[in-house]
Amino acid sequence: MTMQLLRLGPEGFYALRDDSGKVRYLHSDPFVDPPGSWELGRVVVDAEQVPLLVPVHPGKIVGIGRNYVNHAKELDNPIPEEPLVFLKAQSSVIGPSAPVILPPESARVDFEGEIAVILKQELYRADREQAERAVLGVTAACDVTARDLQRKDATFARAKSFDTFCPLGPSILLNPPLDELRLTTRINGEIRQQGNSRDMIFDIPALISYVSNIMSLLPGDVILTGTPEGVGPLRAGDTIEVQVQDLTPLSNPVEQQS
Numbered sequence: 039m040t041m042q043l044l045r046l047g048p049e050g051f052y053a054l055r056d057d058s059g060k061v062r063y064l065h066s067d068p069f070v071d072p073p074g075s076w077e078l079g080r081v082v083v084d085a086e087q088v089p090l091l092v093p094v095h096p097g098k099i100v101g102i103g104r105n106y107v108n109h110a111k112e113l114d115n116p117i118p119e120e121p122l123v124f125l126k127a128q129s130s131v132i133g134p135s136a137p138v139i140l141p142p143e144s145a146r147v148d149f150e151g152e153i154a155v156i157l158k159q160e161l162y163r164a165d166r167e168q169a170e171r172a173v174l175g176v177t178a179a180c181d182v183t184a185r186d187l188q189r190k191d192a193t194f195a196r197a198k199s200f201d202t203f204c205p206l207g208p209s210i211l212l213n214p215p216l217d218e219l220r221l222t223t224r225i226n227g228e229i230r231q232q233g234n235s236r237d238m239i240f241d242i243p244a245l246i247s248y249v250s251n252i253m254s255l256l257p258g259d260v261i262l263t264g265t266p267e268g269v270g271p272l273r274a275g276d277t278i279e280v281q282v283q284d285l286t287p288l289s290n291p292v293e294q295q296s
Contacts (some may be wrong), residue, residue: 042285043068043175043210046082047089053082055209062086066190068174068259069158073212090208092133093177094156096260098250099126099204101181103194105238105264121240121248126181126262127199134208137293140199140274144184147272149221151231151280154179155242156210157259161250164223169246170193172255175210176219178280178288181262182272205290206260211283216242221266224287226278 042055043064052064054076063079082088103109103122110117132138140147158174181198182205188197216235223231234240242263249261272278276295281287 041206041212043212044208045091045093047091050091051122053085054078054230055085056132065101080091087251090132090134093207093210094258094260095255096128096131096258097259099128099131099262100124101194101198101262102240102245102264103125105240105245106233106266107237107239108267109265110270112269120150121245122196123249123252126192126204130199130204131200132202132205132290134288135290136205137202137291138180138182138205138272138278139200139202140272140292140294144197144200145182145185146186148183148185148269149223149225149230149272150181150183150269151221152179152181152262152265153219153221153235153282154206155246155261157246157255157261157265158257160257161246161255164247164250166243166247170216170243172246173216173242174213175212176214176216177207177210178221178282178285178287179260179262180205180223180261180278180280180288181265181288185271202215205280207287207288208286211285214283220283222281223268224281225270225272227279231266231268235263237266238264264266
């Protein structure tokens, strides 16, 4: 059975959606209690009318650059010999329907649709098997990037960390097939990116293991696994949609900072 973890507004309660579409409140903490012991509560009435919040507030957001060959080529970058790791600020996170704000400091802000991996347990120097067992699930993300500043700066920190530059959601797919995850990005309804986790240079367990050998990973931390080819600029009035598998797409409008 395919299960999705949701965070419902306005209170921020967690809930589970099953294959039938039924949504039930979760009385357990998904980042403390093992999934097999989760206690479910009553069915959420009119669940489709309840707004969805960002599904996790990560302690840290670890990005992986150039993890698809054709994306590295489209930006005239070399194929990395090991994962290219960077961090995005916690304050860049927004949820579904919240606007991405284009800052005045950048003349070129790009979309980068990505598969986001959410961890459920602490890891340090994990091997592949430990890394895979630590995955709570996956969700959609957009690694919004000020491309001109990325090219100008010695590090990615400024280009990746403006407020609103990390949309996440709307739901977490539990027990996902990590080696066969589809990713689609649409801008104003037009498909701009299509990828699959099988095409990654470094697969998801390898990425988690690699990062855990640099820094401790904690429950709720998010790893952005890289973007496929097709990135491009955003303009005020655009709508970004990023979809993983058959989950409801993550949709965010784009606005210029006033």
